[in-house]
Amino acid sequence: MNTRYSFPSDSLCNSSTTVPYSSSPPATEDRMARNRPAARAGAPSFLIRTAMRISRARWFNFLRRVFHYQNGSRSDLGSNPFNSSTWMTLELLALLVQISIITFTLSISKKESPIWPMRIWIVGYDIGCLLSLLLLYGRYRQLYVSQVDGFSLPDVEQQRSSEDSRFSHLMNKCRTSLELFFAIWFVMGNVWVFDSRFGSFQRAPNLHVLCISLLAWNALSYSFPFLLFLLLCCCVPLISSVLGYNMNMGAADKGASDDQISRLPSWRYKRVDSNLEAGNSAPANEDPECCICLAKYKEKEEVRKLPCSHMFHLKCVDQWLRILSCCPLCKQELER
Template sequence: MSTRYSTQLQSSAITSITVSSSSSLDSTTRDDNRHIDSDFNTRDSSPSSFLMRLAMRVSRARWFIFLRRVFHYQNGSRSDLGTNPFDSVTWMVSELVALLLQITVITTTLALSKNERPIWPVRLWITGYNVGCLLNLMLLYGRYRQQSQGNGFSFGDIEQQQRSREETRCSHLMNRCRTSLELFFAIWFVVGNVWVFDSRFGSFHYAPNLHVLCISLLAWNALCYSFPFLLFLLLCCVVPLISSFLGYNMNIGSSDKGASDDQISSLPSWKYKLIDETSGSDSAQATDDPECCICLAKYKDKEEVRKLPCSHRFHLKCVDQWLRIISSCPLCKQDLPN
């Protein structure tokens, strides 16, 4: 009887110890979960999240998408160049504004500096540059007219063939004119650099307005000639460094591929629950996907999970970041509904 009584006391003590330990473990896990939630909240409000949102906005901006199109058109394969981005209406309007601004500034400066007497023929160089801008303006008008005629109505077969022949002739002629103009501006740029930066032709004190105008035009041409190199540095050096630092590929993100916040929030989500195998059929729904294929980590209890229309499940934070870059499932590549 005494041995039975002592064993009962020992078993009751063990059960009390296990209950107390389990309660203490529950309290510690709750505290840990609170600390983890607070850490996640602080991470969301950290400067890295702000930089991530800024990088997403930059990668989806129209000017960044246009720069990537230009880089792909200049350096891509000949079989997949696509449409010429320099023939778009936005680029033509920007070219028109730049040409009109240069012609206006040159004409005004030449009219106001009649009394200046430079040593080297700076007036001749500026006049030649102004004539080149006028010819480039006429070429721009021809490009715009050709582009508008290409988007016109369809004609018959014979008329269509004649029209295509005329368009090919006009395109060849415009390409030759553009090549000759580029060659003229390149030679004129070299001549202007020799005359401006040679000490024997120093004429700043005799013609300050013309000298400043010439230096400004040379700087503008130097920026235009270095545009491909600057674009290469931006997309092949700066952007990959930022992408590796933030963990977000800016070259992939675009307004066409990423999903909006409203589309992401409309998808169903819940907190994951670990259910025993002996329970009912609801356990099958919770244990279909034992791990997230994005981060390759198993689901834990009370973790937020999001379900896509293709019935694939992922961590909420993982799939939200994925959908902001590409609006399709990481497994089956099914697109999200609009």
């Protein structure tokens, strides 16, 4: 145990200077003092600043929202991070690029004659991209309608809830069918392209390269959940333990302003009739209790709705948003 004492020196009676006394030898203590700051200066400080910038970046927060959504409940469409305007724009650009490349390659490879029906697989993939465009438009329309309804009266929401629930059910069926089609088409493409018994590269080089590129893109898309798990559950905790900085708390100091909170829709809570609930015509995103205070909603009690369609007590969520500008359930941040 290294205990320090302090006492005034005889030669410095009129001075306030104190001389430290240590039980450790002076040479050992000086060596330790020189080594301690050297271990935390230089490169580690640069790495910590880099980790802080990464943890506060928008794309890192988006990946955390995606991981939370994939491992949580998907009953609410608004909690889906893939329904953000930025992601939907990137998805639209990716689909348009794929359709353009496929159309151009098919136009310049009319004389190619592959042994396996690569052209049929490419055309089927192109049709799947066109159907994905229609599904993307349906998602955008559903989000736009839900945002408009968020600023309307609760009675109007109850009238439109039945139509919205049917449309949402249809969208879920179409998305599931399209995902199943792409999964089957991905397996068939691997069989047709990588079959070693029939070489297709010499007979159809353009179609062969296009098929390999599309298969690689789909393989990357299918491995995205695993890569996300590897990043957030393995790499981020390892980096945080090495650097001594929790990257998951990088955005903990971002609170919403009063103007942001006042722009969110609010109203007096009105209990939905049990007959409407039995007919599935009540809004599916209304919770019977506030997840912040764990108290059930009462008649004519002020509630507030966030952009992700989650609803809370007005006082509870306002206090929450002043500390963290994100939804307590799905972690979707407010637009600044």
